Amino acid sequence: MKFCDLSLQYNTYKSEIDHAISEVLQSSQFINGSSIQTLEKELSDYVGVKHAITCSSGTDALLLSLMAKGIEPGDEVICPAFSFIASASMISLLGATPIFVDIAPTDYNIDVTQIEAHITSRTKGIIAVSLYGQCPDMDAINTIANRHGLFVIEDAAQSFGASYKGLKSCALSELAVTSFFPAKPLGCYGDGGAIFTNNDQLANNLRMLRSHGQTQRYRHEKIGINGRMDTIQASILSVKLKHFDQEVKNRQEAAQLYSEIIGDAVLLPEILEERSSVWAQYTIAVENRDQLINALTKKGIPTSIHYPTPLPMQKAFDGHPQQMASYKISELLSETVVSLPMHGLISKDEVEFVAETVVNALK
Numbered sequence: 284m285k286f287c288d289l290s291l292q293y294n295t296y297k298s299e300i301d302h303a304i305s306e307v308l309q310s311s312q313f314i315n316g317s318s319i320q321t322l323e324k325e326l327s328d329y330v331g332v333k334h335a336i337t338c339s340s341g342t343d344a345l346l347l348s349l350m351a352k353g354i355e356p357g358d359e360v361i362c363p364a365f366s367f368i369a370s371a372s373m374i375s376l377l378g379a380t381p382i383f384v385d386i387a388p389t390d391y392n393i394d395v396t397q398i399e400a401h402i403t404s405r406t407k408g409i410i411a412v413s414l415y416g417q418c419p420d421m422d423a424i425n426t427i428a429n430r431h432g433l434f435v436i437e438d439a440a441q442s443f444g445a446s447y448k449g450l451k452s453c454a455l456s457e458l459a460v461t462s463f464f465p466a467k468p469l470g471c472y473g474d475g476g477a478i479f480t481n482n483d484q485l486a487n488n489l490r491m492l493r494s495h496g497q498t499q500r501y502r503h504e505k506i507g508i509n510g511r512m513d514t515i516q517a518s519i520l521s522v523k524l525k526h527f528d529q530e531v532k533n534r535q536e537a538a539q540l541y542s543e544i545i546g547d548a549v550l551l552p553e554i555l556e557e558r559s560s561v562w563a564q565y566t567i568a569v570e571n572r573d574q575l576i577n578a579l580t581k582k583g584i585p586t587s588i589h590y591p592t593p594l595p596m597q598k599a600f601d602g603h604p605q606q607m608a609s610y611k612i613s614e615l616l617s618e619t620v621v622s623l624p625m626h627g628l629i630s631k632d633e634v635e636f637v638a639e640t641v642v643n644a645l646k
């Protein structure tokens with residue numbers, strides 16, 4: 284059994300994907316080929332946002348967004364203490380300070396009741412991460428941001444395709460980023476990402492920053508990066524986007540089946556009202572995590588830990604002013620969470636087998 288079966292996915296869509304790749308090879312427009320514009324239109328239609336700007340990864344999408352917002356040394360940006368490191372590290376890379384806020388015990392996303400206590404005169408924005416595939420309380424986050432004149436970036440690397448109050452994830456704040464890393468809900472076959480905004484000026488700036496701050500060939504208005512997506516990746520994503528809703532449905536059915544079989548025995552994030560999750564991860568929390576992982580490994584079931592260390596305790600943030608602060612929920616989850624196999628084509632039989640093995644191991 285595979286944790287995330289990408290070879291099954293490739294073989295299922297093989298003829299369409301091979302055809303798309305070979306068209307790019309024939310055109311030999313490996314950078315800025317027509318598949319990029321096609322995909323950007325498809326992504327913006329899918330999410331319901333005016334501009335989709337493809338880029339080289341979710342990490343670069345975060346970096347470019349923070350650059351477009353003018354983040355510089357001395358600034359502070361608020362983010363959750365429990366996430367993948369990129370949500371915080373791109374703030375540091377620009378010389379600014381990530382200010383960590385604990386997550387809520389309900390949805391495992393940033394605890395909105397603790398945000399305002401962390402705002403100072405140096406705070407410029409909030410990065411709101413949607414952990415495991417469910418959006419945080421974006422209305423509350425946008426309200427706080429408006430009250431204090433802050434920007435909001437939705438880090439939707441795990442929630443592309445999820446919904447919140449009738450809107451799609453990536454359409455919930457001025458700027459949103461996502462990742463097409465192969466194992467994400469919508470993944471390409473290498474690195475890729477995208478940024479979403481309705482703001483024309485921001486979109487122009489982001490496009491410029493993505494390509495060395497260039498306005499015309501070899502005319503550079505700003506200091507930028509090489510942050511473009513490859514044409515081949517865009518052509519693959521266009522194929523996979525056609526099958527994406529079906530895969531999301533399958534993930535949601537798999538998650539429901541998991542929860543029916545093991546839900547009472549473990550701690551799970553609550554899916555809150557008017558939200559849906561795309562289940563980037565199906566993650567349970569148990570007291571005897573090592574014992575459970577061993578029992579699953581014996582049956583050939585792979586697992587993964589998202590994440591073993593809260594961000595403020597990562598060595599990379601040595602010397603951070605909040606390193607000694609306490610993050611109760613982040614710490615508890617880092618010691619107890621384990622993710623079970625989950626992907627867009629997982630079968631009912633596989634889910635039942637894993638879930639029953641978990642139930643037996645916890646007896």
Ligand SMILES: *Cc1c(COP(=O)(O)O)cnc(C)c1O
Nearest residue numbers: 340341342367369370440462464
């Ligand atoms: C995966 C991920 C990223 C980074 O995406 P890459 O495409 O791997 O650079 C950023 N934020 C979160 C929450 C992620 O899960």
